[in-house]
Amino acid sequence: MTLTAETPRSDLSTLRALSRLLPFAKPVLPRLVLGAVSALIASLLALSIPLVLEGVVAGPISSGDLAQIAWGAAAILGLGLAEALMVWLRRWFVLGPATGVEYSLRQSFYARLQRLPVAFHDRWQSGQLLSRMMQDMSMLRRWMAFGVVLLVVNVLTILVGTVLLFRWHWLLGTIFLVTSAPLWYAGYRFEKTYGTLARQSQDQAGDLATSVEESVHGIRVLKAFGRGKHALQKFTRQAETLRETELSKARAVGAIWFWLVLLPDIAFALCLGAGIYLVQLGQLQTAELIAFFAMGTVLRWPMESIGFLFSFMLDARTATDRIFEVFDEENTITSPDRPVSIERPRGELSFEGVHFRYQDAAPTERDLLDGVDLTLRPGETMALVGLTGSGKTTLTTLPTRLYDVTGGRVTLDGVDVRDLDLVELRRHIGMAFEDATLFSQTVRENVLLGREDLQPGSAEAERVLREALGVAQASFVDDLPHGVDTIIGEEGMSLSGGQRQRLALARAVAARPAVLVLDDPLSALDVDTEALVEDALREVLHATTALVVAHRPSTVTLADRVALLEAGRVTAVGTHSELLRTSEHYRHVISSLEVEEARLREREVNL
Incomplete structure (x- = not known):
């Protein structure tokens, strides 16, 4: 909301306004x-x-x-x-x-x-x-x-x-x-x-x-x-x-x-x-x-x-x-009065007839997500691919209710995510974003942000921290002035983009959610580091349901299946080889990703 000098005062009298x-x-x-x-x-x-x-x-x-x-x-x-x-x-x-x-x-x-x-x-x-x-x-x-x-x-x-x-x-x-x-x-x-x-x-x-x-x-x-x-x-x-x-x-x-x-x-x-x-x-x-x-x-x-x-x-x-x-702003995303609880989630994530449009969308515009149907089986890794503007990132914000669907529903183990307590929901579903945001805290505090259950300084906390850093190939933290106790500065801007992404990925891994949503979390990594991270992620993801937005063909190899998002709908689901054989649009998307990856490799060589 951009407020300007013309923003009116409330209609209340001065005394009534101050009485609040x-x-x-x-x-x-x-x-x-x-x-x-x-x-x-x-x-x-x-x-x-x-x-x-x-x-x-x-x-x-x-x-x-x-x-x-x-x-x-x-x-x-x-x-x-x-x-x-x-x-x-x-x-x-x-x-x-x-x-x-x-x-x-x-x-x-x-x-x-x-x-x-x-x-x-x-x-x-x-x-x-x-x-x-x-x-x-x-x-x-x-x-x-x-x-x-x-x-x-x-x-x-x-x-x-x-x-x-x-x-x-x-x-x-x-x-x-x-x-x-x-x-x-x-x-x-x-x-x-x-x-x-x-x-x-x-x-x-x-x-x-x-x-x-x-x-x-x-x-x-x-x-x-x-x-x-x-x-x-x-x-x-x-x-x-x-x-x-x-x-x-x-x-x-x-x-x-x-x-x-x-x-x-x-x-x-x-x-x-x-x-x-x-x-x-x-x-x-x-x-x-x-x-x-x-x-x-x-x-x-x-x-x-x-x-x-x-x-x-x-x-x-x-x-x-x-x-x-x-x-006075209305909070439209709240926990229900009588939330349903899932004590041991299996990790089945489903999108059932999902529609979504942003509040400022024109009435004549179609929904950004226009009837998405997709089911991730427990323990499955699903890659989500599509051209720019197809709605991939928007789709990843719906399971944790960063935004609520405007039609249809998203379920976890058959339970509508809107029926779950928000704290419990976000404990079961973790996220790592492409734009890695870190806080002006130590490396340790950033990585263990989602683990309130761990006692600070305990052996278990140290074990989870080291495992997460290992998966994210973030051993560079040991070279920082105070190791994992180094305060990394505002938004982590003292680190490179790849370092920030690796710490953000480590944060998501450390949370140990039943479902992990990754919005292209490896985009800032060089190809060799990405390969190491992918190998480590395979070990982590074998027991975790994962939805991974892929912007590189190499990321698709992490997945058991691939979902093709086209014009706000999932138009094809299958293995990478199956979609290459049966979907012309998928071949077009993959070829565009390969061109982009080739440009990235060329830039790395020149550097």
Whole structure:
């Protein structure tokens, strides 16, 4: 899914959208409430200082009683220290819980990504997911620890302070209130503008992260073709778009700040003029006027902070929308409520009238797999051959339910794979892909990835590891700096393509599944190494059902039988010699594979 700046926000109100965080915040809600109470007490202490100041000015200062002035100053100092203590308590109460909520949210988000089907990851850019997991969740942590508490407390402070302003004279309170009223309209306009810009900014940041990730992963291709400048130009355009959006956000914030600063100043000026006039009339005491302006000064920061906190809330709302877009994605590939269990699978794999089409396929397009019927007998090795685009790789993704069939069914020992628990299914059926993906872990951890049943460091784990490496002809690992405990780096890019494929094959072999699906796992190997691997695989496959996608004639020799896939259907099944004798299309496919293999051998000789 490619998200753009035009991606709309959810239809929920801001408060309802943010309320979706409550299940994650519920365990720490008491401490967050205590933090808010501490902040509110701090604000009330600040509001009480002008009241004490009024008494000091009206009494000790007017009478010149120095002892009473000292007591008044001490009272104000005490209130200030108490306010500082409450501010410290507020931070102590909220910082730990906020990081806990972030941790819980991030764990749930990652778990959700693991459960969502491959079709979801086909549609979504990895940079968009990364920006949601890191940038958006960090923003929510800061908002919960700081923004939401101060927003609630400052709004309450403004309301209480405004009521107290009427204590000295109704006219002064009315002037202050009426002059500040346009702020609410400005805030309404601000939400509409800033909310859209915040969504654009965060989506564009995700697009930018995707570009960086693609450039880093594809750095060899960019360098090989001298396209670094082209990639930089594309990145610059995206960065400039993000920059313009951020400037628009800054202008929107600047506009609200203009009114937040200007209107209180206008209110102060009008109140000062009215206050002096009321003092002259004898309707207001000087001490009361001083206290009024002290109260207005206390309210100045809460009023000025509203714009920043409001924009912070809208950023948090946008982050919440973006995160829950992933949580709201439907998971179409799940374990059944009452799964069937196969304790000792025989390994019979059948495709019965299988149809499949990708979600983005046009309605007029035929199914990519258009009624596949194929049965692999227990312990049999079946080679799958066909021209490019015939659906071979797609067919290999269906037994483990990386994708679900759109028609027909796939069975293991007569049981529909959709009736099996996903964990059990993927324990019984293992895969090795042509595009070998390794993780930033040790060789040992990569090869034993599918063997959770083995105790790390045990003799059995070492035996399985060595057997799998031997089958894959991966003895090169012993020459690595730390042998099988060498961390091979991100996606194994420090290894050659053939080395990565051999480790991926070793991983599939180590899993010891009842059915092994191999999607051309030897394509990056040289011919001599491939022959050694094939000899070792024969020993492994004699007791394992295997479906092998073959792109070389030499791979076909591994198989007991061969299935010919043509235009989404299996049109012939038999031994290699039988199909050569009876199928013209098979002869055409094999000849094209032989040409490709001859080119490969010629390239190896030239190297």
